[in-house]
Amino acid sequence: MLRLPTFTYRQPTSLREALAMKADAGPEGSYVAGGTDLYPNMKRRQQEPRTVISLMGIPELGADGRMDRWPDGRMDGWTDGRMDGSADGLMIGACITLTQLSAHPATRQSAYSAIATAAELVSTPLLRNMGTLGGNLCLDTRCNYYDQSYEWRKAIDFCMKKDGAICWVAPSSPRCWAVSSSDVAPVLVAIGAEYVLASAAGERVVPAGRFYHNDGINYLTKQPDEILTAVRLPAPDGWDAVYHKLRRRGSFDFPVLGVAAWVQWNADEVADARVVLGGVASHPLEIPEAGTALRGSHLEPEAIAVAAEAAFRPAKPMDNTDFDLSWRKQMTRVYVTRALEELRARKTAARR
């Protein structure tokens, strides 16, 4: 049985207290939300914080699952989340659980339904009851040579992501290629969400796409002391988005490919579009050429085929997750096509 190492557990009740505790703990301190990623990693000694600071008792982080409109309201002006006809966007606290996120009418029955879909596809009901939005967006990158017990990793002399010097996936590579495996992150990049970060220096807001680095070790641009407090979603003004996920077991598995597709409609024409892939790089990978191919189209089969081809080319899965990598690359074309066809079908249904 894998056991947790000894650590000090702290439970702040305000952001200010949490930041002070992290400053006290220094590099040996780590935030935890649901713990569904951090605790298994600690059991495998992939992460070894001496102090673990829970974010779940901080009211501003919305662990009770309430949501708010913004920019009209702040997190103190909670609504029941109905988004009918609203010109406002939606603000979601980072500690909302994935179960709450997928079930809430404000996400499920609205332009934001792709977020609910992605959250619902994460793991199992038990893990979604504990796992949070913030934890999903900060999820550690994954690799077959890294997500192993300490003894397993020691037997191969570790790798550069933890305790070692070499990358076993690409031995001549100076970088780590561990994979971004969050289901929700590609959707938030695709729809142009913004993340609110708090530190002792104050608050800053970053576009979701700039929160991630294409580096398996330094995969977040956030500073270690910064807390992701909330996610801001743009107002639902004529755009639509979907998420499709490839995994081995439909009941639960990390994505080996995630496709988030977003289109801004102008009547029946695509005014703007984004296609973002998860599971093929160390960050959610936007394919600008796919967006270019779709702009000005009606999502007709020819435009979809060009966008799918554009996504196929830069998708370079490495041999460090599930399935044969050349088959996974082929699947990029198939899943991008399916995602865009779903968007077209939704538009057709809305017209009726």
Ligand SMILES: Cc1cc2nc3c(=O)[nH]c(=O)nc-3n(C[C@H](O)[C@H](O)[C@H](O)COP(=O)(O)OP(=O)(O)OC[C@H]3O[C@@H](n4cnc5c(N)ncnc54)[C@H](O)[C@@H]3O)c2cc1C
């Ligand atoms: C068996 C299994 C299957 C899984 N399957 C999937 C899957 O299919 N798809 C998927 O996307 N994930 C999957 N996961 C990963 C995980 O369960 C989810 O991503 C979950 O959302 C993580 O949230 P958490 O709150 O538990 O994160 P935690 O474990 O609490 O934290 C994860 C990381 O984020 C940091 N963090 C958390 N919240 C914040 C915050 N607000 N501000 C700053 N840093 C923060 C923590 O310090 C830690 O480094 C799986 C996990 C397991 C064990």
Ligand code: SF4
């Ligand atoms: S990609 Fe290479 S360095 Fe990164 S976790 Fe895998 S084996 Fe280690």
